[in-house]
Amino acid sequence: MNTVKIVGTGLLGTSIGLRLRTRGVRVLLADASPTMAALARDMGAGEPDDGSACDLIVVAVPPDVAGQVIAAELRRDPGATVTDVASIKGLLLQQVRGLATKAELDRYIGSHPMAGREKSGAVAARHDLFIGRPWVVCSDEDTPPGRLRQVLALIETMGATPVHLEPDFHDAAVARVSHAPQVIASLMAAQLVDAPPEGVGLAGQGLRDVTRIAASEPGLWARILSGNAAEVRRVLLGVRDGLDRVIDALDTGEGAGADAGAGVDAGAGSRTLKPGAVAELAGVIAAGNEGYDRIPGKHGQAQRRFEPVTVLVDDSPGSLGRLFAAIGEIGVNIEDVRIEHAAGQPLGIVEVFVEPRVAHELAEALRRRGWRVPVERLTEENT
Template identity: 50%
Template sequence: MATHPVTVRVVGTGLIGASLGIALSRKGFNVTLSDPSPTAARLARDLGAGEVADEAAEVPELVVVAAPPDVAAQVVVESLSRWPDAVVTDVASVKGAIADAVASAGGDLARYVGSHPMAGRERSGAGAARGDLFEGRAWVVVPTAVSRPEAVELVRQVAIAVGSAVSVMGAREHDAAVAVVSHVPQLAASLVAGRLRDVPDPAVALAGQGLRDVTRIAASDPHLWTQILAANATAVREVLTELRTDLDEVIEALNALETGDGRGALEVVNRTVGNGNAGQSRIPGKHGAARTAYATVVVMVPDTPGALGNLLTDMGDAGVNLEDLHLEHGLGQPFGLAEVSVVPGSVERLLQALDERGWRVHD
């Protein structure tokens, strides 16, 4: 990457574009912003994402297209044409369809490098932007077959600059991967949450943390996800077809148990849950490393301002590092259950410190 501050034009100032602008500006990049909505661009500017672009004077070295998936390829082609010396990337979550569209439109694929930061929030728009959105998150760089090495390296270095863990994949490999780890989970969460629409209120009131965990991403933007799923339809369909086979097997097993002819049915149910254990264990752990077996201590935390902060402070004072935290609110109770994950060797020290400081540990 060039030793002087790189000039980056961010096209589209929603959550990803504005967050990237904030992160790059903090790192010393010269960032300019454009958006079809002047108000959105000015809001991103006011949040510290860069300056609103001076269309006449600007000569960017890198253009980052943060437009919706259904128009991203068009904006990439326009950017390649408008700035013939600039490298152009996009941050859409589907890569094959965009690369194909850029090629069909005659875009200069040597200067185009697709990319995908695996970061986001349930909220959208510049108002939800965060400068730390990409820290510790995967960022996939997806070159074309003819992308210039220096163009690939520029995109890679920009992703590294905002704290991402960068990998390089081909477009088809990327789209198949995100179908499994992102797109189908979104659909699964939406399908489970959709079952709640007609459930009686007393039944929904029984919902615990498990349901909240499974359905958290069901709050995502329907319009955006419609575009994403349409662009990656083939890869998503293939995963869903395999999932349907698994569901059919479980349904048949449950039917057998219901009718009393359940020979082999329990094995199917047990194997299904066991396969879930095996798959879940492969999800990377802290800092992207292999998962570590942590011990969990459950502490009752009053639902009052500062209580959770006090717990974490007391843990730090005891010299115990927090590896993970999960908070479950008690139904109708003025407290929550904080599940703090720590290395097993520190459990005894933590329990002693909590007892000395008056915390109630939940058995």
Template identity: 55%
Template sequence: MTSADPAPKRTAGTVRVVGSGLLGASIGLGLRAQGVDVVLDDVSPAARDLAVDYGAGRAAAKGDDPRLIVVCVPPDVTAQVVERELRSYPEALVTDVASVKVAPLRELERRGADVSRYIGSHPMAGRERGGPLSARADLFIGRPWVVAGHDGISYRAAAALEDLILDLGATPVEMTPESHDAGVAVVSHTPQVVASLMAARLRDAPDASLGLAGQGVRDVTRIAASDPGLWVQILGANASTVVEVLRDLRTDLDRVIDALEAPTEPGALRAIAESIGAGNAGVARLPGKHGQSKTFRQVVVLVDDTPGQLGLLLTEMGEIGVNLEDLRLEHSPGAQFGLAEVSVVPEHEERLIEELVRRGWNVAAADH
């Protein structure tokens, strides 16, 4: 087999996917691309049929005997649906993709379900838009997929789940349900609350103020358009862990407020500087490309708002021999150009700027 050949599929037999929203339909599309037999089920026949029409699988039929069942339903009904699937298919391994892991497991144990065939999981992937129309076969490629093992199930019994994760191009990450919920509280659930609260400040802002909005406020509020109904369930299921993070955040915020209320008092400016500096240290720990915690330099290039210009910029970066590490676009209000912020390794920054200027590009700024 050459390096260009696709890896053979690992998932054997039929996979049953319950719930045909973004994650369920994307799982179906990804597995179907591997030739896996996928059965779709949904409380809404219309949603299921739409996912079937888009090629995410087939409707359930009498005699289906799935080896693996993936439950993709809202958190408040996850345990109920998992229990039903365990009872209906006594030979199958059942997983779910809910964004909380402790609550479903505890509820299943309380109900007396056979948790020796259940293991929770959570793909760290998604989009701002939901539903089967937004589903993508490549949604999980390169993304972490948490496998939340527990004492009631063996590693061998859960092997089918790892096969599915690898077939979808994701990276299995083993965690306990408790460590998973603590982790997502910091990197997902609390950021959602903060983004929503910040975005709410924009409701009554003057139009003139909103006209000044740049990429900073867009970055901070990007996820604020999320579904309130879903987030009520997620936050409620992980409430105690999220509260701990929010309390620490409130303490830090109070410290900054106190400093700003009396900025000339001794220690006030230091408190502000230390708060900003702590943020620098935190963001530096976020893994970047290929999981590296590596600092990049940002070069901002003015790009005409005409077809093909962005592609030309990226092509010429390739000709220069500089690898693109990240890309962010921002349109300039009232102007016929955009700002392309390209991230590169520090040792390539100066050469990239010189070459782009020589080729006629307008380099607006560089982040030092």
């Protein structure tokens, strides 16, 4: 790749440009908004498009206009390979087939990097955004090998891992792992709009984990969901079935309630659940455990359970650095980390996740070094 053109200078397009520039590739930037193209240029992602012939063109525009842009780029530069980074592939391929000739289609290979941020636009771009992330490639047996090598070279340059999938399989998969989760996170966050501030102030890490992506850009996600409507709807119907079962199980009825043998305390002022309800609720959580265990863990390996060691850290410059340095000196590898903020106190509650066999040893070693490590953390999980 000597010259790459990027059409669309949002988060993904600008991030690709930044990475290519670190590898010495000439990058041309084009955008329907001259201001957005200038911003990406000023960030170092490339130079304005001057009409030069390109080896590869990357279309990084919203999915509802990607088909037309891809077809236009195929016509504009008859020697270039064209790929895109849209999060829908099946409908997009149909659109390009309807707009391009057979010869032009031979130069188009759809792709989709499974990377992003809850922030959008060029200002959120990062040159390392794709490192270690899957990057779907939708080639087939008719794809010219030389064209495919160019797209794979782009993915390798990004530090990502290519995954070859059929377009329809891709769309069904991302509906489960990306598109439906966005809807669910947004719906949950929307429940906070009219909630009393005193109640929202009780929020813990559980709520933050569930709603993190709810800060995503509405216009872009409306386009994504519209483009993959059938698959997202199928997933949400399954979620709705599960919600209906939970809602039914939580129904305490209008009268005296069911037999306390259902396993719920029938103390003063309480109502009991119907028989079988507790088992239904436990089953939902257990099914969630099973599904969670299928999510790839560290380095794409099978999900593993790590033990958290909780440390109270002053909310001041250098505190985290000193903690991590101490753990390194003790000789324990940190597998993951989570940070909460203590309500009303200048403290950070840091959970470092380590191998279970070294958790107790790490806790004791940190205590000996003067770190505040609670013997047992007796707080609600807020889930």
